[in-house]
Amino acid sequence: MIYFDNSATTKVDPAVLKTYEQVSENYWGNPSSLHRFGEEADQLLIQSRRQIASQLGVQPAEILFTSGGTEGDNWVIKGTAMAKRQFGRHLITTQVEHDAVKHSMQRLEELGFEVTYLPVDEEGRVQPADLKAALRPDTILVSVMAVNNEVGTIEPLAEIAKILQDHPKVHFHVDAVQGIGKGIHDLIFNDRVDFVTFSGHKFHAPRGIGFIYARTGKKLTPLLDGGGQERGQRSGTENLPAIAAMAKAVRLLKQNESHAVALEQQLRLSLREYLQQFDKVHIFSGTGDHFAPHILCFAIEGVKGETIVHAFEEDGIYLSTTSACSSKKGLTSSTLSAMGIAPEIARGAVRISLSDQNTMAEGERFKQVFATRYEQFKTLS
Amino acid sequence: MEYSEIMVRYGELSTKGKNRREFIRQLGQNIRNVLKPFPAVVVKAQRDRLHVVLNGQAAQPVMDALQQMFGIETFSPVVKLPKDADLSEIQRTAEAMIKEQYQPVQTFKISTRRQNKNYPLNTYGVDDGVGSYILKVIDGIQVQMKKPDINLQIDVRLSGIYLSSITIPGALGLPVGTGGRATMMLSGGIDSPVAAYLAMKRGVKVDMIHFFSPPYTSQQALAKAKDLAAKLAAFGGTIDFIQVPFTKVQEEVKKRVPEGYLMTIQRRMMLRLAAAITLDRHCNGVFTGESLGQVASQTLESMRAINDVTSLPVLRPLLSLDKTEIIKIAREIDTYDLSIMPFEDCCTIFTPPAPKTKPDLDKTREFEKLIDVDGLMQEALAGIEVTKINVGDDYLNAEEDVFAELL
Numbered sequence: 001m002i003y004f005d006n007s008a009t010t011k012v013d014p015a016v017l018k019t020y021e022q023v024s025e026n027y028w029g030n031p032s033s034l035h036r037f038g039e040e041a042d043q044l045l046i047q048s049r050r051q052i053a054s055q056l057g058v059q060p061a062e063i064l065f066t067s068g069g070t071e072g073d074n075w076v077i078k079g080t081a082m083a084k085r086q087f088g089r090h091l092i093t094t095q096v097e098h099d100a101v102k103h104s105m106q107r108l109e110e111l112g113f114e115v116t117y118l119p120v121d122e123e124g125r126v127q128p129a130d131l132k133a134a135l136r137p138d139t140i141l142v143s144v145m146a147v148n149n150e151v152g153t154i155e156p157l158a159e160i161a162k163i164l165q166d167h168p169k170v171h172f173h174v175d176a177v178q179g180i181g182k183g184i185h186d187l188i189f190n191d192r193v194d195f196v197t198f199s200g201h202k203f204h205a206p207r208g209i210g211f212i213y214a215r216t217g218k219k220l221t222p223l224l225d226g227g228g229q230e231r232g233q234r235s236g237t238e239n240l241p242a243i244a245a246m247a248k249a250v251r252l253l254k255q256n257e258s259h260a261v262a263l264e265q266q267l268r269l270s271l272r273e274y275l276q277q278f279d280k281v282h283i284f285s286g287t288g289d290h291f292a293p294h295i296l297c298f299a300i301e302g303v304k305g306e307t308i309v310h311a312f313e314e315d316g317i318y319l320s321t322t323s324a325c326s327s328k329k330g331l332t333s334s335t336l337s338a339m340g341i342a343p344e345i346a347r348g349a350v351r352i353s354l355s356d357q358n359t360m361a362e363g364e365r366f367k368q369v370f371a372t373r374y375e376q377f378k379t380l381s
Numbered sequence: 382m383e384y385s386e387i388m389v390r391y392g393e394l395s396t397k398g399k400n401r402r403e404f405i406r407q408l409g410q411n412i413r414n415v416l417k418p419f420p421a422v423v424v425k426a427q428r429d430r431l432h433v434v435l436n437g438q439a440a441q442p443v444m445d446a447l448q449q450m451f452g453i454e455t456f457s458p459v460v461k462l463p464k465d466a467d468l469s470e471i472q473r474t475a476e477a478m479i480k481e482q483y484q485p486v487q488t489f490k491i492s493t494r495r496q497n498k499n500y501p502l503n504t505y506g507v508d509d510g511v512g513s514y515i516l517k518v519i520d521g522i523q524v525q526m527k528k529p530d531i532n533l534q535i536d537v538r539l540s541g542i543y544l545s546s547i548t549i550p551g552a553l554g555l556p557v558g559t560g561g562r563a564t565m566m567l568s569g570g571i572d573s574p575v576a577a578y579l580a581m582k583r584g585v586k587v588d589m590i591h592f593f594s595p596p597y598t599s600q601q602a603l604a605k606a607k608d609l610a611a612k613l614a615a616f617g618g619t620i621d622f623i624q625v626p627f628t629k630v631q632e633e634v635k636k637r638v639p640e641g642y643l644m645t646i647q648r649r650m651m652l653r654l655a656a657a658i659t660l661d662r663h664c665n666g667v668f669t670g671e672s673l674g675q676v677a678s679q680t681l682e683s684m685r686a687i688n689d690v691t692s693l694p695v696l697r698p699l700l701s702l703d704k705t706e707i708i709k710i711a712r713e714i715d716t717y718d719l720s721i722m723p724f725e726d727c728c729t730i731f732t733p734p735a736p737k738t739k740p741d742l743d744k745t746r747e748f749e750k751l752i753d754v755d756g757l758m759q760e761a762l763a764g765i766e767v768t769k770i771n772v773g774d775d776y777l778n779a780e781e782d783v784f785a786e787l788l
Contacts, residue, residue, distance in 0.1 A: 019787050039601055040780060047784045247788045 001316040007353030013204040020245040048247035068210035069177040069199030073100035076195040082221035088138030095338040124153035146179030150322040150335040152295025161192035181253040183261040205249035209242035260356035265293035299348035384440040384458040389431040392454035408452045408556035414618040453551030462542040472514040488525035495537040557617025560584025563666040569606040573670030574716040579698035592627040602724035604776035614772040626764040637751040644736040656691035666694035682739040
C-alpha cells in the first residue's frame with residue numbers, strides 16, 4: 001500500500017513504539033507518587049520534558065503536555081480568554097484555521113467575545129496588513145497556524161510577529177501541528193511567539209499525546225483542574241508512556257529533519273509537475289518557499305473528491321479529501337473557499353500528504369495509476 | 382584563540398611564610414585531581430606561579446574547573462611564544478588576542494616585563510612596537526595608561542614570551558587540605574552544604590557525615606545527600622561520605638524521653654556519634670550548618686545543651702548569616718535546587734510539636750539516662766557505610782543512562 005495521508009495521521013515509528021511498550025512495562029508508576037517507583041517515573045518525565053525542550057531550543061518549564069493538538073488549541077484560546085478577559089474581549093484568527101481553533105473561537109463568541117477572521121489571498125496566505133488593521137486596544141489574542149493542513153501554505157509568521165512587537169500584551173499563538181519537522185523551526189519559534197501547539201501523532205508518535213510551548217511569564221488559565229500536575233497548569237495523571245515515546249519521536253524528527261524535508265519536497269514537486277500536464281487538474285499548493293514540503297492539494301474538475309479517494313484506494317493508494325476531520329461531513333473545504341476557489345472545483349479537491357517514510361518509487365507508482373484513472377474519470381464528466 | 386597555558390596566581394598563600402611550599406604542593410595536587418578528565422593537561426606548580434599547560438586542550442572547560450578551586454587569587458589564559466620570537470610574531474599574537482575581546486570603542490595598554498635581558502628589544506621597545514602596531518590595525522582603539530579596558534601583558538622570560546590580556550578572579554580561600562581535616566554533619570537541607578563550602582574555603586578537608594533513618598527516610602533522601610556531596614567535590618576533590626544508620630536511636634529516644642526534650646537528646650546523640658567518627662578518622666573538629674536562632678535546636682541554650690557531649694571544636698560557619706544570605710551562596714554553588722527537593726530527612730521526622738527552645742542542661746542529662754547511650758552508639762557505629770564521592774557523580778538520577786536509551 002501507498003500511504004499519502006500523513007497530515008491526517010502518521011504511522012508510529014517502531015523505535016517510538018518500543019519506548020511506549022518499555023515504559024508501560026517498566027515505569028508504570030504514577031510520577032506523582034512519593035515511593036521509589038513513582039520517583040523513577042517522575043525522573044523519566046523530567047528527562048522527557050528536558051529532551052523535547054533541548055531539541056526545540058526552549059526551556060523545559062515552557063513545555064506542557066496535553067492530549068494532542070485539539071486540546072492544545074482549545075487550551076491556549078480559551079485559557080487566554082479566561083486569563084485576559086479583564087483586558088479585552090477581542091480575538092483575531094484567520095478564515096483557514098483548523099476546526100480546533102475555529103470552533104474554540106466560535107464557542108467564545110457565544111460567550112460574548114468578539115472574533116475577527118482574517119481573509120487570505122489566492123495562495124491561502126494572510127496579509128499582515130489586514131492583521132495590523134484588525135488589531136484593537138482590546139485585542140487579547142492573535143492565533144495563526146504555521147502550515148495550513150489542507151493546502152500546505154506557510155503563513156507569514158515573521159511579519160505578523162514584527163507587527164505584534166508593538167503590541168506586547170497580545171498573546172500570539174501558533175498552531176504548528178502541521179509545521180513541526182518541516183524545516184521552519186525559526187519561523188515558528190520567533191521572538192514574539194508566546195504559545196505553540198503540537199500533536200504527537202503527526203510526527204510518528206502515538207495519538208492522544210501532544211504538548212504546547214508556553215513562553216515563560218505568559219499567563220494561561222488551566223482548562224483541567226485537579227491534582228495539579230504540570231505545575232498546576234494541566235491536571236490529570238501524566239500519560240508517561242506516550243510522553244516518553246513522543247520525546248523520542250521529537251528527537252528522531254529533529255535528527256532527520258533536513259533529510260526528510262528534502263525528500264518530501266522532491267517527491268511533492270515531482271508529483272506536482274506531473275499533475276500539471278492534465279487539463280482538468282487544478283493545483284492549489286504552490287511551489288514557493290511559503291509552501292510546506294509535504295502537502296499537495298489538487299482537484300480534478302468534474303470529479304468529486306470522494307470519488308477520487310475511493311478510486312485510488314482500489315489501487316492501494318491512500319489519499320484524503322482536504323482534511324480528514326471534515327471529509328466525512330461532506331463539506332467543501334473552507335480553506336479553498338477562503339482562497340476564492342469556486343465551489344464546483346473545490347468539490348473535487350483531494351490532498352496528498354507525505355512523510356519521510358514515503359519513497360520516490362511510490363510517487364512513480366502513483367503517476368501510473370493516475371494516468372489510468374484520469375482517462376476513466378474523463379468519461380464521467 | 383588557541384591558548385597554550387593557563388597561568389594561576391596564588392591567593393593568601395603568598396603570606397604564609399614557611400608553609401608556602403606545602404600550600405603550593407596541595408594546590409597543585411587539587412588542581413591535578415579536578416583536571417583528571419583532561420589527560421593532555423600538565424600542571425606545573427612553581428614558587429611564584431602555577432602553570433596549567435594545555436597541550437592542545439581547549440581552555441574554557443579547564444578555566445571553568447579552576448574557577449571553583451580554593452587557593453587561587455586570579456588566573457589568565459596565556460599564549461606562549463618561543464623565547465627568541467621576533468617583534469612581528471608578538472604583534473600578530475597581540476592583535477589576535479585583543480581582537481577577541483575588543484568592542485568599539487575601548488582602550489588598551491601594553492605592559493611588558495623583561496626577565497630575559499638578552500632579548501634584543503628592551504621593555505620600551507616591546508611596548509612601543511606592539512602598541513603602535515595595535516593602534517594601526519584595530520580601528521578606533523585608544524591607548525590609556527590608567528584603567529584601560531584591555532591590559533595586554535607581555536612577559537619576556539628565559540623560558541619563552543608569554544602574552545595574556547584577561548585576568549579572571551579566582552575563588553580565593555586556601556587550597557583544600559592545607560587547613561587540616563574535619564567532619565561535617567550534612568543533612569540534605571539548604572544550610573549544611575553551604576557550611577561545608579565555607580569550611581573548605583578555609584582549606585579544610587571535610588568528611589561528610591549523614592544520618593539516615595530507613596524506613597522513615599527514603600533512599601532518595603540518601604541519594605540527594607550524596608548528590609550534594611558530589612556538588613561540593615568540585616571545590617576540593619573526592620569526598621568521603623559516611624552514612625550512619627540512625628533509626629534505632631530515634632525510635633528509642635521517641636519511646637523513652639519526654640516530648641519536650643526529644644529533639645535535644647536526639648541532637649546530642651548525633652553529635653556524640655559525629656565526635657566518635659571524627660576521632661576515629663583523626664579529624665580535629667565537627668562542622669555543622671547551624672545558624673543562630675533559625676530553629677529550636679539553634680538557640681544559644683540549645684547549643685549549650687547539645688554541645689555538652691563533646692570537647693571537640695564544633696564549628697558553625699553560618700552562625701551569623703541570615704537565611705537569605707545562606708540561600709544566595711547555595712545558589713552560587715549550585716546546591717540550592719537539590720536541597721529544596723522534598724524528601725523527609727532524619728531531622729524532620731519525629732519532631733515534637735513544641736520542642737524546648739531553652740532546654741535545661743541538668744534536666745537534659747537526667748532524661749538522657751532513660752536510654753542506653755553506649756549500646757545505641759555501638760550499634761550505630763557498627764552500621765556505618767563509607768562511599769567515596771567524586772564531582773559529577775549522580776545518585777538521584779542513576780537511571781539516566783537507561784532513560785537515554787529509551788528516549
